[in-house]
Amino acid sequence: MRYSNATNYALHTMVHLMLQPERSSVGVQELAQMQDLSPTYLSKILTKLTKAGLIESTPGAKGGYKISRTKHNISFLDVIYAVEGETNFFECSIHHEGCLIENVMTQAEENMKSELKSKLLIDIAKKAESK
Amino acid sequence: MRYSNATNYALHTMVHLMLQPERSSVGVQELAQMQDLSPTYLSKILTKLTKAGLIESTPGAKGGYKISRTKHNISFLDVIYAVEGETNFFECSIHHEGCLIENVMTQAEENMKSELKSKLLIDIAKKAESK
DNA sequence: ATATTATAGATATTAAGAGTCTTTAATATC
DNA sequence: GATATTAAAGACTCTTAATATCTATAATAT
Ligand code: SF4
Ligand code: SF4
Numbered sequence: 001m002r003y004s005n006a007t008n009y010a011l012h013t014m015v016h017l018m019l020q021p022e023r024s025s026v027g028v029q030e031l032a033q034m035q036d037l038s039p040t041y042l043s044k045i046l047t048k049l050t051k052a053g054l055i056e057s058t059p060g061a062k063g064g065y066k067i068s069r070t071k072h073n074i075s076f077l078d079v080i081y082a083v084e085g086e087t088n089f090f091e092c093s094i095h096h097e098g099c100l101i102e103n104v105m106t107q108a109e110e111n112m113k114s115e116l117k118s119k120l121l122i123d124i125a126k127k128a129e130s131k
Numbered sequence: 132m133r134y135s136n137a138t139n140y141a142l143h144t145m146v147h148l149m150l151q152p153e154r155s156s157v158g159v160q161e162l163a164q165m166q167d168l169s170p171t172y173l174s175k176i177l178t179k180l181t182k183a184g185l186i187e188s189t190p191g192a193k194g195g196y197k198i199s200r201t202k203h204n205i206s207f208l209d210v211i212y213a214v215e216g217e218t219n220f221f222e223c224s225i226h227h228e229g230c231l232i233e234n235v236m237t238q239a240e241e242n243m244k245s246e247l248k249s250k251l252l253i254d255i256a257k258k259a260e261s262k
Numbered sequence: 263a264t265a266t267t268a269t270a271g272a273t274a275t276t277a278a279g280a281g282t283c284t285t286t287a288a289t290a291t292c
Numbered sequence: 293g294a295t296a297t298t299a300a301a302g303a304c305t306c307t308t309a310a311t312a313t314c315t316a317t318a319a320t321a322t
Contacts, residue, residue: 001220002218002220003132003236089134090133100255104207104246108207108246116239
């Protein structure tokens with residue numbers, strides 16, 4: 001079980017956007033070059049982030065992407081959910097009432113996700129900047 | 132990101148084997164039928180569990196599988212590792228020194244895995260039995 | 263009007279998971 | 293020893309999801 005590369009790209013992009021001066025947009029060209037990616041592929045990922053309301057996009061000349069003005073305190077989990085969807089790690093098609101196996105798996109997953117929810121991009125970005 | 136079906140099958144099989152009387156083997160035929168699976172496919176999963184030392188197999192008539200006599204206190208994590216390998220959820224090919232993104236992802240993963248390590252099959256099996 | 267940039271859709275490629283079939287080796291029973 | 297039973301291993305197919313590219317369209321600044 002592995003997170004997709006798309007999640008990796010999304011996290012890097014978000015941290016980078018966090019470090020931009022207020023109100024300035026960055027184009028997909030630059031974001032892709034930074035990570036050695038094809039712009040069209042990264043574009044698909046950025047569209048997901050946009051639809052999730054984590055970033056804003058402006059088309060046209062001098063356009064690009066910037067962190068959403070309305071959505072503050074973006075967590076790692078927000079980014080992952082935007083890219084991968086909110087599916088559970090463990091899913092059983094049967095769902096017996098009070099299933100003990102599911103209970104364990106779900107609890108473990110919660111432990112992971114609560115950690116990812118508590119970590120904010122802005123904190124990571126600031127730490128990275130101060131290095 | 133989802134755990135494979137194989138992990139699901141393995142967990143069910145292990146719980147079932149936990150509930151068998153001491154020293155009695157169960158054949159793949161029965162284990163597969165129980166879960167509505169093809170025996171040959173389940174067989175591949177069981178071989179992984181055997182190689183990981185979680186169960187023991189005996190070929191031939193009256194053979195089959197039983198919980199390992201040497202490996203006690205088998206955890207959920209043991210089963211998952213046996214089936215899926217011990218790969219990390221998040222892997223970056225670059226590995227910058229002291230990477231902050233990796234730090235967060237790894238910590239979250241640890242939180243999940245420590246939970247899975249603390250949950251033992253025997254406890255789940257006994258609870259399920261007493262229902 | 264023109265250049266720039268995001269969005270969307272179609273399509274191709276790759277990798278992994280899921281599953282089957284067949285052969286071989288080991289064991290118990292008679 | 294012969295036969296039936298069962299696990300292990302290898303080759304193979306099928307399906308799905310991730311990865312990626314290409315093209316056309318829509319929106320925006322200059
Ligand atoms: S016991 Fe739980 S995991 Fe297993 S089939 Fe029932 S609901 Fe699904
Ligand atoms: S910052 Fe971390 S995750 Fe990103 S490329 Fe460097 S090591 Fe990899």
